[in-house]
Amino acid sequence: MYRALYAFRSAEPNALAFAAGETFLVLERSSAHWWLAARARSGETGYVPPAYLRRLQGLEQDVLQAIDRAIEAVHNTAMRDGGKYSLEQRGVLQKLIHHRKETLSRRGPSASSVAVMTPSTSDHHLDAAVARQPNGVCRAGFERQHSLPSSEHLGADGGLYQIPPQPRRAAPATPPPPVKRRDREALMASASGGHNTRPSGGNSVSSGSSVSSTSLDTLYTGSSPSEPGSSCSPTPPPVPRRGTHTTVSQAQPPPSKASAPEPPAEEELAAGTTSASDDLEALDTLSLGTTEEKAAAEAAVPRTIGAELMELVRRNTGLSHELCRVAIGVIVGHIQASVPASSPVMEQVLLSLVEGKDLSMALPSGQVCHDQQRLEVIFADLARRKDDAQQRSWALYEDEGVIRCYLEELLHILTDADPEVCKKMCKRNEFESVLALVAYYQMEHRASLRLLLLKCFGAMCSLDAAIISTLVSSVLPVELARDMQTDTQDHQKLCYSALILAMVFSMGEAVPYAHYEHLGTPFAQFLLSIVEDGLPLDTTEQLPDLCVNLLLALNLHLPAPDQNVIMAALSKHANVKIFSEKLLLLLNRGDDPVRIFRHEPQPPHSVLKFLQDVFGSPATAAIFYHTDMMALIDITVRHIADLSPGDKIVDPESAGAVK
Template identity: 30%
Template sequence: MYKATHPYEAQQEHLLSFSVGDTLCILEKNNESWWLASNSLGKVGYIPRTYVTKEKNDSSDVVLRSVNNAIEELIASAPAGMLKPQQQALLKKLIAHKESLIANIKSRSSSTKRRAPPPPPPHEHEVKVSPEPSVSESTYSTASPNALSSLPPAVPQRNTSLTKPEVMEKESFSPAPSRHDVPQELGSELLGILKTTLNTNESKSRAALSAVLLAMKSGIPSLGSTLDEIMETIPKENVDEECDKLGLALANLQEIKDDAQQRNWAIGNDEDKIMGILNEILSELTSLDKKSSIKLLSHDQHVALHTLVDYHQMETRVSLRLVVLQIFGVICSLSRNLVSVLLATVLPLEIAMDITNHTQDTQKTCYSSLVMSMLFSTAEAIPFGHYGRLNQAFIGFLLNYIEDDIDDVEQDEQVVEMFINIILSFNLHFIVPSENIVMKSIISRGTCTTLSEKIMILVNRGDDPVLLEEHWENNETERPPPSVLKFLQDIFSQRDSATFLYTNDMNVLLDIITRNLADLSSGSKLRKEYLDLLLGILSNSNYSESRHRSVDIGSSLHRIKDEEQPESLEERQALEFDKHIIDEILSNYGHLFSSNIL
């Protein structure tokens, strides 16, 4: 038994809270920093090992009572006896610990008992009467009485055959069940019975069956081996047991973060330990299934996310910050909701400050830029207070780097592309062009040669470098617009920014628009984006002077206008949007195409 020397308040559901002086039973010591323990009420969870000390008087009986309480509490906590896979694993550990304790108690008890004296030898004048043997006559026929008195009783063995049938009838002896005595299909049959009886799914039936068998094993230890064999026949469920490792790693980081906040300085020799914890978090997040990771990270109002953000904010060592940034990248790819939580924290502000202050560190800048573009990629509104740092000066810094206008800073091509991604994703948040910080920065700067060339490459390929496709697979209606087309639409939404492209680039863009209007099918949502862009070009550029590809553009507009209604409601709605934009184009700028259309 161990006694708590410090209080501990659990921050996650698999941890155990305790107060100073509480007595705790340690069930497992597999982790260097966290031990599995139970308290006097039977509650089980992980505790920080440095918060407890071993008691001098360690009674096995007290430990056994604590383990029994934990088993009863665990079984009682399961609704209708339905233990979750992690609870089942915990119950197995408790039962194994109980069996070990019972064996130790019996061992100590037998070693302290006084042995009985041997029986006295028979007197010579006593008459020796041999009972009728019940086994083979030759077994003891030549043995002396002394030899008979020293022989232990025969112990039945598996596959032992008795020579006389009448002995089998008298003893009614059944050999201990062997592994092949438990039919391999028994688990499946029991599972089927429970599914039918409980009218529930296989997962809940499996949990109920496992709980019953484990409870029987706890109550009737002599049946333990047989019940274990029955449990082995239950069809296994693919349950990822790595959740515990991830939870413990996050708890370790929480302890380090809290400890560092109290010290207000970092210990130089703890880098290897922290690096190991961070790499374990990264590894588990990468290997765990998405659903399990999201559930763990969302627990208790996303306390794990806030722990990571706080730690990133306080950690100054570059090597550790790089791993934390990689962790944020994995988290952003898991769920749009997790991105939303991170966006509302100080993380975007911290990353922006890192980017502006440490641009020469290419690796760190690229990781920081990637995470920032992922945070902005959902087009969700940014908290208003963030604009104090995410302002026109910040965008101006990115533009200056892209255009190689920062003194004493050597430009890196990879960083240029990452900065462009930040601009594209950040631009998604602005709906009103006149309030768009990105457009204001471009207008203020004037010429953006490198940026315009990179944008033309992206639009020609049809790439969207900031879209996280997996976030929108089942929710197309909320998918943000393509970032590159949205950027160009905003560029051509006002005359001051419509000079962004040189004449040759403008003609290439018109070629791309013409190609897509001809190729995209009726009902395509992407076709609307190109029509919106065309309307902006016609409204705010000098297209009337060049009228590049006017014949082809005019033909495509009239063809789309005359398209028949598709069968799908969604496609009909998309076509209606297309025709509405075309009506506006032809109404205001039809004269640019009228002389070419017969």
């Protein structure tokens, strides 16, 4: 442990600023003027000038606590960066683990007789050390965050990866080492022979700074020779300029061989090799422990936990399926970040939450989704009421309130529940429930219940394209077209009928031939008259836009222009000024009002197909005025000019309209 003699502040990004009296734990003597140290109070790591420090005779327990705080600080920094460790952080963790092992090996009766520290060769792998974490660092989180793949610590030559030493710079000379250490270094130099070359006329190489050999031996982690000095200077070393002092990062390449420091002596090389093997063994043990803990967490967490949480939250809060997923994900993610020990378990919970697509299939065996149960009850009761011919023809009791509650709950489930559950219930028994609702709509004459049924049909169309195909082939389009032409006084029901019809025809599928009796030219002329003349009750002017969308949707399933009932009605209508204006407005915006859903396969662009059919016949091409034609040409030219080189037309069938 070291205490700061003076306050220090530097502009270097990796230098620690500290006040006088702060204590530090030295991790590495990178150069004569900069040491890698950890602040004992907070565990923050950085570089400090050794001339500002004085060694303290501290207890091993204080050193262990400082190491633990430094390890925890590195992990917290990595968690804030997304859980990824940089090369610098990995190197610091390696030094901290090695230093903790050294400190634990010194605890005992022989601690006072240790003169020069050598790497520990004990057989334990930090199991007891991790169990005694004083700062709340639990075993699971500690081992998970310490586990580093052994391949990441191997350099290009297969050896243990070591952080390269810091670049050297001219510095005040350090005092000569003590006589004993100078003699020992001379013996080491003579033993190495020609392996180490000393510059002639220079002083002996110092091991890092001007501190005593006792302090060097106490926390010695590796020798880094410095440049020879000329004289002793009592003043603190100057702070290096920005760019001179660089720290190791992912983008920094290791120093070249030409500027590499002199290799250490053979004894130090042997000690470093032993230390490297011990560190690698400890890291491998931690990695193995992390893998075992992760496997244990996977076995302990049931794969149905995500579906069970979704079911509990939805049943007790009434939130939609997506909001339940978001709420559970936020809570579990916060617990995972706040309690590192629970990270493996929380990770399995999140995976189960993401993988559970179908809630009814993801639940444990024997459990049934609550929404699925309610859909079964609602569909069964509505089918029973449909089959009650006596009640439908001559009501014996008032059942509107009960049916309204059923339909409102059905609409709520179809809108907010798991779409997979709703699709499965609608498709069961070849869409028996959907066809039963269509038959019930045909039999029901109360406007309020019909309006709720229309909303339910719209929610079903958004679930799957197969449901739309079923509705197209049913009697629903015919019933809606007949209802729109016979009852024009109910504005709200008229708007919903036009909207549902546009949804049903939005996929461009073929319509049964019998439907043209109600969906032929007279119905198209009725829609054009609403667009041009409007209705007295339509104060919001919402109905003309819905009728335009319905005409575009009806035109999608008519491939031949000569047999197109929409074009026939357009040629017979005297004035379609408002309709042509709305058509040009949609073309200018580039919108397709019929493409409501994202079901596959996507139909062609309804506006471009309508224009293509209009200009396919001289009778229909004459509906546009001269100014409308000029505006149409200007819109087309501008759209073509806005295309970048290499852009392709998204819809191949719309190429004819653009041409």
